[in-house]
Amino acid sequence: MSIKLANVFYTYMTGTPFERQALNDVSLTIAKGEILAIIGHTGSGKSTLVQHLNGLIKPLRGKVTINDIDIAGRGSEAKAARQQVGMVFQYPEHQIFAETVYDDIAFGPRNRGFSAEEVDKQVREAMSFVGLDFETFAERSPFQLSGGQMRRVAIAGVVAMNPDYLVLDEPSAGLDPRSRNAVFKEIMALHKERGIAIVLVTHSMEEAAKYAHRMIVINKGKILFDGKPADIFSNHKDELIAVGMDEPPIYKLSVTLRAKGLEIAAGITDVGELVKNIKKVKGWR
């Protein structure tokens, strides 16, 4: 059970003076149930890459398969495979259109052909996952909600399709720190309870370090590194800086503290863990 990209190439505007290569021989396997962060700076090809995962963009060369089914096909099998991948775009609140929150969230599941009861169940579950109270919000117009609430409605609209893989393109962009943490908490809860694989596109090293099991660094359409976030930070610091990325601040601080002689564990990327380590080393309570 996995999504596989095999030697995928993609070029925008082929045959015009504006031609631009976005993906250059990308091969990648995304296993069911993992949390993968894809990072890279603007224009590195990360958004193009994730749009291949559910067939929104078809590779110019190469193949994308989900559970060994080629998703480029027109048949119902390929369509069903594509629908296993839920996609939350950047600023997903801009895709809201329905008159009520309920109808907007129900759009995806209805298109998947779920029965009315199944739709209702999925909508309720999705709303509770993103922390929107059903009684309060279901019948309200989504256009009267706050930015953070609209984003939750949009994410719920994808979650309600009950995907096996959930791709989120910068889900925290433009949110205040509290909503940002809340959105990630909800995503992690979803991962835990339903075992959905999460693909997180971000340019924040901090988010990647905090949430992902595995990290891919992409630059100029090529995969530069693939591995555990902490390993990549400690082994490839200079290359990361060279491609415009930087280690997360907490990691930097822990490295500095270690260099100054504080004997804390290597590769800490989380505030809580750092505090715990310092307390332990210093013998504080």
Added chain:
Amino acid sequence: MLSEITLGQYFPGNSFVHRLDPRTKILATLIYIVAIFLADSPLAYGLLIAFAALVIGVSRLPVGMVLKSLKPIWIIIIITMLIHMFTAPGENIIFAWKFFKVTEEGLILGTKMALRLVLLLLFSSVLTFTTSPIVLTDGIEKLLRPFKCIGVPAHELAMMMTIALRFIPTLLEETDRIMKAQTARGADFSSGNLLERAKNMLPLLVPLFVSAFRRAEELAIAMESRCYRGGEGRTRMHELAYKGIDHTAFAAVLVLVFSLVALRWGAGLCAL
């Protein structure tokens, strides 16, 4: 998907034609279009074709690309030619079948008309290929300025055109994004009957309108906060100014027009 569309067919470059003042190019195109209708002999048409070929050559545009601009209307060209061929009155019948007849006069007239259309289109496409839309509106504004005293809102027209042109790619990108997002949620924009399709467009159109209005409001606020208050007394960062190459271009167009006038009425003038 939609992002692959090139709008406003501007083809960047740095040729003689690219560097001309936009007003020169607009005026020269207008003069050339008038000149097309001055031609009445094969030699005159030859001259027009040679001039168009010269301009395309100097602009260093790929010839195939310029010819491609004929594609959307080639059917109109063919129909024009056929109508003239079959309906023009004339004595010298070349071909007749039942009440259809093709006369020599008709054939010549049809060819002439088709040639005029082709030349008109090719020449004006060189204008849009070599001038970016923004520069083009600058030129139009400057050209319309003298008509302000009779109430032509030159600046406002140009500003509206600039804003519209500026936002076409943005809105296309937005459409593309929303389309993809809704496709990912299982929306279907391409099947069903007309009514179903119209209904299926709602998930695309509603967000698009919402975002267009939001952008319009943001832009209005941004313009007002930078003290924009219409064209009155407004100066420009880049003033358009005619340079040496513009004079050369005007001279070339005038030579063409005089030659055509001479070809058409030259014999009559000599007789006087």
